[in-house]
Amino acid sequence: MNFEVWQVAWFTAWVAAAGTLLILPPGVALAWLLARKDWRGKTLVEALVTLPLVVPPVATGLVLLKLLGRRGLLGGWFERVFGIEIVFTWRAVVIAAAVMSFPLLVRTARLALEGVNPRYEQVARTLGAGPWRTFCTITLPLAARGLAAGAVLAFARALGEFGATIMVAGFIPGRTATLSLSIYHLVLLGRDDAAWVLLALSVMLAFGAVWLGEVLLRKKPS
Amino acid sequence: MNLELTGLRLPLASFALEVDARISARLTGLFGASGAGKTVLLEVIAGLRRPTAGRVVLDAAVLSDADTGRFLAPEGRQVGYVPQDQALFPHLNVRQNLCYSHAAAPPGPRTGISYQHVLEVLDIAGLADRPVGSLSGGERQRVAFGRAVLASPQLLLLDEPLAGLDAELKERVIPYLLTMRDEFGIPMLYVSHNPNEIVALCDEVLLLDRGRCVRRGAPAELFTTSPAPHYALKPA
Numbered sequence: 001m002n003f004e005v006w007q008v009a010w011f012t013a014w015v016a017a018a019g020t021l022l023i024l025p026p027g028v029a030l031a032w033l034l035a036r037k038d039w040r041g042k043t044l045v046e047a048l049v050t051l052p053l054v055v056p057p058v059a060t061g062l063v064l065l066k067l068l069g070r071r072g073l074l075g076g077w078f079e080r081v082f083g084i085e086i087v088f089t090w091r092a093v094v095i096a097a098a099v100m101s102f103p104l105l106v107r108t109a110r111l112a113l114e115g116v117n118p119r120y121e122q123v124a125r126t127l128g129a130g131p132w133r134t135f136c137t138i139t140l141p142l143a144a145r146g147l148a149a150g151a152v153l154a155f156a157r158a159l160g161e162f163g164a165t166i167m168v169a170g171f172i173p174g175r176t177a178t179l180s181l182s183i184y185h186l187v188l189l190g191r192d193d194a195a196w197v198l199l200a201l202s203v204m205l206a207f208g209a210v211w212l213g214e215v216l217l218r219k220k221p222s
Numbered sequence: 223m224n225l226e227l228t229g230l231r232l233p234l235a236s237f238a239l240e241v242d243a244r245i246s247a248r249l250t251g252l253f254g255a256s257g258a259g260k261t262v263l264l265e266v267i268a269g270l271r272r273p274t275a276g277r278v279v280l281d282a283a284v285l286s287d288a289d290t291g292r293f294l295a296p297e298g299r300q301v302g303y304v305p306q307d308q309a310l311f312p313h314l315n316v317r318q319n320l321c322y323s324h325a326a327a328p329p330g331p332r333t334g335i336s337y338q339h340v341l342e343v344l345d346i347a348g349l350a351d352r353p354v355g356s357l358s359g360g361e362r363q364r365v366a367f368g369r370a371v372l373a374s375p376q377l378l379l380l381d382e383p384l385a386g387l388d389a390e391l392k393e394r395v396i397p398y399l400l401t402m403r404d405e406f407g408i409p410m411l412y413v414s415h416n417p418n419e420i421v422a423l424c425d426e427v428l429l430l431d432r433g434r435c436v437r438r439g440a441p442a443e444l445f446t447t448s449p450a451p452h453y454a455l456k457p458a
Contacts, residue, residue: 119307123309
């Protein structure tokens with residue numbers, strides 16, 4: 001395998017990891033709010049969070065393109081304030097991966113947090129721990145396995161992201177080319193042999209991530 | 223210790239908790255049938271549930287007052303709580319459970335009750351490095367008592383601490399409760415639906431029925447004069 005193949009594989013793993021890390025804090029926070037609190041608009045937020053799972057990825061990509069483009073609400077602001085361009089750069093690939101993985105992370109994290117007996121948190125509070133210390137020392141360790149599994153599944157989903165990415169980042173070799181985009185491009189060019197190599201790499205990466213997620217989910221929580 | 227519950231009200235599924243009481247005994251029993259609202263009352267005092275009306279005052283401190291909107295969080299109340307299932311943190315060993323209230327400080331002397339003293343009184347020194355999953359029912363209960371006591375509470379709430387234990391284990395744990403009362407001097411509110419336990423342990427008892435405090439008095443006297451059959455002392 002040549003250098004470019006490894007570069008594409010590395011770039012894909014890197015953007016998937018960056019996208020997962022990006023959504024981890026807000027994803028866990030939102031999962032906690034959904035698992036532990038009752039608030040106005042909760043059902044609406046639940047539905048909105050699930051949308052990227054059910055809406056065609058290309059449609060999500062179109063919304064992202066409109067939001068993050070130079071004339072978009074967020075893209076325009078970023079360019080004016082920080083001088084940063086988002087669409088058709090690696091940043092857009094990370095954001096597309098993050099948005100498409102977000103529902104999976106939130107759903108898994110919510111289940112993990114709901115699995116923690118609230119009695120432990122209540123007792124921790126009566127022992128003098130504030131809400132933050134209780135979360136860090138009781139909730140988080142007890143839900144850690146499920147949260148890690150959620151992160152791994154989100155990473156696996158990000159690895160295979162295609163529809164939203166092609167809309168918001170395009171296929172620019174060396175800049176935005178992920179494994180999925182490259183496979184599609186190579187097949188269009190009739191280079192099936194090269195596409196098969198990338199496919200094998202994709203399967204290996206995704207299998208490793210999904211397997212790890214399954215192992216983490218199946219292990220009995222402490 | 224003086225605990226005042228004034229005009230306390232909290233609607234529940236089938237009735238409302240409505241309590242007016244002043245509690246000042248060293249070890250007060252809270253007696254009632256299952257579903258009478260005993261655990262809910264403890265949760266209100268501990269700050270785990272917010273009453274819709276009334277005040278909770280512990281000595282000079284107003285813990286909650288629905289009229290002024292004051293509601294002190296559980297961590298600010300200095301009220302210890304041992305739930306029926308003990309809720310020992312399963313990812314921590316016995317020592318870490320006991321020291322949880324010490325924040326990051328290592329075990330050692332501190333104001334009030336010392337770690338060593340608690341280990342000795344509750345006879346749990348040999349358990350310190352054990353995972354909580356390996357403890358027997360009686361050991362779990364004593365570790366839960368110790369953990370609550372080490373937070374130096376002004377009041378300790380015990381929710382049916384002997385409920386899950388067999389008769390022999392109950393006999394073994396009761397002396398620890400009496401020693402705790404005498405050694406640490408922490409006033410306790412003891413929930414049970416077993417009259418014998420209340421008589422063996424408590425100086426005073428409040429009878430709770432469908433969320434209301436219907437009678438109070440000295441345990442032996444109250445249980446022998448009560449007309450309700452489930453208030454009767456059971457043969458030993």
